[in-house]
Amino acid sequence: MGGLEQRFPVPDKNLSVEIKGNKTDLVVCRYDDHFLVMATQIGTMGTILHARKEQGFTVQPTFNVSVIFGKRDEPMLLAITRQLIEHISSSGSSMPLVLSLGLKDHSMDTLKGIVSAVIENRLW
Secondary structure (H helix, E strand, O other): OOOOOOOOOOOEEEEEEEEOOEEEEEEEEEOOOOEEEEEEOOOOOOEEEEEEEEOOOOOOOEEEEEEEEOOOOOHHHHHHHHHHHHHHHHOOOOOOEEEEEEOOOOOHHHHHHHHHHHHHOOOO
């Protein structure tokens, strides 16, 4: 290949941040038909959620958030997913979001730190 570096064909950002003393690895990818955000403090995908903007005739947008795999009894995970899809939608994109959260700590401060880091490194 003569020194050419081959990149992953999907636009992505990969970073590590410290949130409440825990190393948190983040990956943000923009595929043709959805966004993928993975945040892990435990080295696994953890709970996987899906969020999308509902198409309708109302003035205020509505969003559908569901758990695909993992903890279904964590309302804060649904809240962070809704916050991210609302941010994506308000930025002009209508693509859905797949969010993977493998966290040691599900506190409000941890989730706010993840939202902040994702928004700072967004691909939408």
